[in-house]
Amino acid sequence: MKKRVWLVCLSALLLGAAAVPVAAHHSYAMFDGSKRVSLEGTIREFRWTNPHSWIQIDVRNEQGGTDTWTVECGSPNDMARHGWRSSTLKPGDHATIVINPLRNGDKGGRFISVTLADGTVLAEPALRTPPKP
Amino acid sequence: MRFVRIILLALAPAIALAPRALGQNRPAPKPLQAAAHAASPDWDGAWMPDFAALMKGQVDPVFTPEFAAKRAEWRAKAAAGQPVPNPMQNCLPPGMPDTMELPFPVEFLFTRGRVTIIQEAFTQVRTVFMDGRGHPSDPDPTYNGHSIGHWEGDTLVIDTTQLRADTYLPMRAEVDFVPGPHSDALRIVERIRLAGPDKLEDHLVITDPKALAQPWEFSISYNRHRDWDLHEYVCEENNRDETDSSGHDMLKGVQK
Numbered sequence: 001m002k003k004r005v006w007l008v009c010l011s012a013l014l015l016g017a018a019a020v021p022v023a024a025h026h027s028y029a030m031f032d033g034s035k036r037v038s039l040e041g042t043i044r045e046f047r048w049t050n051p052h053s054w055i056q057i058d059v060r061n062e063q064g065g066t067d068t069w070t071v072e073c074g075s076p077n078d079m080a081r082h083g084w085r086s087s088t089l090k091p092g093d094h095a096t097i098v099i100n101p102l103r104n105g106d107k108g109g110r111f112i113s114v115t116l117a118d119g120t121v122l123a124e125p126a127l128r129t130p131p132k133p
Numbered sequence: 134m135r136f137v138r139i140i141l142l143a144l145a146p147a148i149a150l151a152p153r154a155l156g157q158n159r160p161a162p163k164p165l166q167a168a169a170h171a172a173s174p175d176w177d178g179a180w181m182p183d184f185a186a187l188m189k190g191q192v193d194p195v196f197t198p199e200f201a202a203k204r205a206e207w208r209a210k211a212a213a214g215q216p217v218p219n220p221m222q223n224c225l226p227p228g229m230p231d232t233m234e235l236p237f238p239v240e241f242l243f244t245r246g247r248v249t250i251i252q253e254a255f256t257q258v259r260t261v262f263m264d265g266r267g268h269p270s271d272p273d274p275t276y277n278g279h280s281i282g283h284w285e286g287d288t289l290v291i292d293t294t295q296l297r298a299d300t301y302l303p304m305r306a307e308v309d310f311v312p313g314p315h316s317d318a319l320r321i322v323e324r325i326r327l328a329g330p331d332k333l334e335d336h337l338v339i340t341d342p343k344a345l346a347q348p349w350e351f352s353i354s355y356n357r358h359r360d361w362d363l364h365e366y367v368c369e370e371n372n373r374d375e376t377d378s379s380g381h382d383m384l385k386g387v388q389k
Contacts, residue, residue: 030384049371051370052373054373076364078237080364102384106384107387
């Protein structure tokens with residue numbers, strides 16, 4: 001597979017300075033926009049649904065066990081228009097996902113980007129800098 | 134059961150003769166006219182709002198004292214970390230005018246006697262009656278209201294009333310997820326026209342004698358995507374948002 005870098009990520013970040021008005025399905029206050037967490041692990045599930053698609057990823061923890069992290073993506077309607085498919089991520093894929101983590105410390109967050117095993121980087125096409133909560 | 138059956142049989146003649154006007158409060162609509170517009174403009178394709186343009190130089194609504202106080206109360210709650218109104222979290226549509234500025238495409242269908250606006254988000258349909266009817270005299274408030282329209286040259290003019298009071302106005306200058314309140318007297322007049330080969334502009338004038346101290350005007354600019362199809366959007370398909378005991382947003386089923 002050719003290495004692809006989705007430039008949508010760049011253009012979205014450039015536009016990010018203009019915050020989206022009340023367009024969010026829900027407030028992003030539950031996520032800490034100032035922090036980024038990198039999750040390296042194995043895709044357990046990729047749910048291609050509205051209002052959000054979801055990635056469940058199993059990540060080894062410091063105790064030698066596995067945590068299942070829940071990652072919220074955008075609407076598949078928007079993702080599909082930027083090249084994503086329901087088959088883009090499959091259970092068993094090895095991947096590194098970058099998220100804004102949940103403020104409450106639960107193992108979840110808002111999707112920013114994923115790097116696949118072959119080096120392909122897929123960004124969140126609907127990423128726009130949410131207004132400060 | 135037999136008692137009920139007897140009563141129903143006794144009432145049957147009365148029910149059959151009940152005037153058809155029960156439940157209707159307007160005369161039957163005129164038959165659909167010929168083409169809504171002699172030469173329907175090319176508004177084909179999917180139209181996405183231009184959010185960068187939306188945030189430039191736009192003004193917020195100016196509230197009456199009563200409604201300004203209501204919003205100030207919500208802002209204070211938000212500052213204290215308490216939840217503020219957000220119906221979309223529970224998969225309810227946001228209502229007009231927010232319907233026209235969601236980060237999802239809309240499309241316009243021209244058929245005889247009406248213009249239909251489809252909003253991909255929540256798979257919503259706005260019907261704009263173009264057959265000369267007025268608004269019903271007995272309001273039945275809905276999320277997107279009752280819309281009647283006509284053409285002025287190449288501009289589609291839409292007048293919308295009968296909007297539910299429990300939706301919220303999108304703010305512009307104060308983008309802090311605290312929306313704006315309005316009353317059941319909200320009225321929206323839109324003037325929609327092509328502003329370029331692939332640019333559509335919806336200019337809105339919003340009034341609300343109870344909630345707004347003056348008319349609120351802004352424009353939404355859309356960019357055309359001829360190669361996009363609108364997809365289904367059923368919000369309740371997999372809505373994992375919920376609120377905890379203190380009313381804060383949280384996600385269902387996340388490992389602690």
